[in-house]
Amino acid sequence: MSSAVVDEHEPLLRASLQPSRDHDADTKPSRKCWPHALALPVPAHDQPQNKTRIISCIFCLHFLINFSRYIVEVPLIRLFEIAICDRYFHAEAIDEKSCKLARIQNDLAIVVGWRFCFDALPILLTAIFYGRLADKHGRRLVLFLSCLGLVCSLVWIVVVCYANQVLPIKLVWVSSAFLLVGGGQRIAKSMVFVILADILEQPERTRYMYLLASIPHLTTLVAPLSANLFMRINIWIPFAIAVVCLILSFFVIWAMPESLILHPVDITPHIASVDSTSTLLDDDQTSSLEEASPQNTAEQDDIVKTASDKSWSQTSADIRALIRVSGLPLCLALSFLRPIAIVSRAFVYQHASESFGWPMSSTTWLRFAQATSSSLATLVLLPLISAYLGQRAFRAKRLDLNAIRLSLLITSVGFAIIWRSGASWVLLVGLFVCGLGEGFEPSVKGLATSLIGSSSNARLLTLVTGLEVTAKLIGGPLMARLFSIGRDEGHGSDGICFLASAVALLLLAGVALVAKI
Template sequence: MSDLELDTETPADAPLLEESERQHEPIPAEDEAPPRILKAARWQVKTPKTAVRMYAFLEFLIVASGMMLMVPVYRLIEDTVCHVYYQDDSLDLIDEMKCKKDEIQAQMAYLLGWLGLFHSILSLLTTFPFGLLADKIGRKPTMMLAYGGMTLSPISGPLLLGVAQHALRKNPYLLMTGSLFLLIGGGIPVVLAMLFAMAADVSSEKDKAASFLQLTFGATAGGLAGPLLTGFLMEKYGPWIPVIASCASFPVILLLFCFIPETLQVDRTKKMSDNDVSIKQQIVTNLADLKDALGLLKNPSIPLVLLTFLFQAARFTAYTSTIVQYVSTHFGWRLAETTFLLSPFGLLNLTVLAVLPKISDILMSPRFGYTSFNKDLFLTRTSTILLFVGAMIEGFSHNIFFFVIGLFVETFGAAASPLARATITHYVEPEFVSRLYALVSTSEIIGSFIAGPVLAWCFDQGMKRKGIWIGLPWFYIALLSLLTWIGLIFVRPPPAKKSSAEQDGEEEPMNPHED
């Protein structure tokens, strides 16, 4: 069995499932339970398969609506900074191409960098406690609470940009207040986590990985459709129409929540005091898990693989916000036009994720003879070096043609993070995987401190120094990718594990490096 299948507890790993596992299902035994019917109201979905499809559709809508806001809000922020620079007190939008001056773009880069960092810090503070709450009161109420806060957060940005323009021109960092709505439910990280938790609740062990795959494709498709639709609307109607369209989808999504049932069986007969004691016990347990997770760092290979996640935030920021501003500033594109550039690469990314299982099968075939661990590590190293090569091409590119070539190369390495997650899973027993993932999440959040602010500084320095320095943001990403690849070179296989099943001469599915 492929080791990539071990990492089904996280959404990022779902695309890496073995093709044979997804296409060929075992014949049910005679005593196997019939298909489960969910406990649901008349108007709610009742079968696990239908429920998973609904979750995937919700993922598509949530991600698409969120992505529709990104570029229009960037345009409105740019216009606000532009008004300050030109000392223009009018409420009309300034022509976008007049806002491409270095001073304006530098200020905007720093603003976006600090906004992203503040958002990450609040995500760190809220994701854990609301995840804990979901285990007590249920997935659905936690998700609806988080979605309420999530809708207020993006709405607050355009609302401030439209209503409180004069106040923002005096202090644009007032936009940070929008992130405070994460305190209501935890925002989109909690919403998406709850959807995957609900998919896990309704899926059998055999079907869980395939369910995660459906949700991952829904999210990826939303990330492709959202920017593409935004580009068409912005080109024709300006930034406010896609903002309104995105906000109009929020009540529709909230209505769809009514059609999904609660999947966690909560004992509501317990007294509040009993719940309070249980929560305290869970907090103590999770703190103990964190301590144990830090103990995993004693194996030098684990922190070396964690470099991938430490630098993940920088790559995400670079290829979502920095790239939009970079292409618009240095190649003279309007922000709406950048969405047309990036959308095909979203489709390519989806294709790469889809073919990875086949590549996995080929590497583990008798012709190549890779073990599960060696195959995962090889793919992680290959993806990381492709990220390095792509970023270097982008850094040296002074025209859009070569920059697109760099993007093309980089997209083939975009699966580095889920591949690294599959690799690192080999080092722990199944019962310790949650602790390991807590360590992974902590690494990703710590990495946010070397993401937005540093990329903003690189962008600013590139505009000041000109010449080859213009590509400094991409050289920074290339450096992080190179350091990650060097670390992966020194990763060594985990020690062999023995189980009772092996002693009885049976195949042990949770021991992939014995494949």
């Protein structure tokens, strides 16, 4: 197999295998989307209006899902604490200070820690499955299932905690089973990025991905403050708001056109070599390929055989095909290794409390500092830079790759500052710098989706989601062990985990600097 450097405008298949792009308004879509009553073909003259509608819907949907998550983040821990405390004292309405006993706090740590692990399992088990489902039956089906699973999971937690005198608190772990329906919040997040990749071309796609990535950071500025206010009134109010937000999400999904059918015919498997083709086809695409090239070579016969396989071996074939695409191994490797490196950021709050004597409630300023810079980077700086360079014919793939390099370098510097912080204001500066590197995720997703056709976007981004979750499960215990170094009576952690993060990110930046797409 010969290799070649591929330009972003260069066709990735031989002319004999390229599908015709000439379609009239009545062209029938090549794949069925669910639900059929809502997924009607989109006429060509209506596509601009539908794109605007889709973009508006996914931004609204992304906000609702993230707001429902962050508004219950702190109340959820407090609700678990109340449930454990009530069973411990066999009474209700116990004062919060009375719940700070070591045994209660240990039980709380166990409940929260294992729930984090159990919530990760549905994502790992179903990520590729829902990616394939979205590529075949539409993105809205997966979004609907994800929101349904999130609602059921949250309602189950509320029921268990409300009936804490009857039901043991550990039953909240069962809530993770509901996330098997739709894969949870992370699969929903990957779907909204998939939809952007469906309807936009580079470099416009990456600019919108920056804006989309800013929404979680903006919600972290608003939702925790709202939760703090509502918790003073009633602990159940944030949960009611979260459920309402998720119910509203169903209406947004219903109002949103299906993005998959904006591309009526897309049989391009997109392997990055003009001398070879590969997999990632469904049944309809296979028949189209046979009609386009009656005299199949042995290599094309292998493609057809892989495309017709609907078992779990097809998942392995999809992954192998993605890995063979030039440039994708770099994107996948960075998507896996970077989350391991930045897990130490979760220990910043405890580090501030230990080193500077801050009460835990005051550590919210750390989150505010990071969220402010993250919002600045993804909402203002990166979109403006992308638009400016795009107008000057700066290649989209090169722009994404440089943004990845810069984000890794900036984040490495931020962790180095955190490691050497001898004062609280230095720690705030370090977190602010780390937040400026949050352009990595939309950049790497923008680059990855530009290397393949839209027919495989969902499988690619759900695979990335699975890698990110696996990385956090690996990085959590590793960074926790490094964070414990130096801790002794009267002495806090040495913060070696932050040094390890800085070094790891610097190495990843070095790899990205020498890489070429």
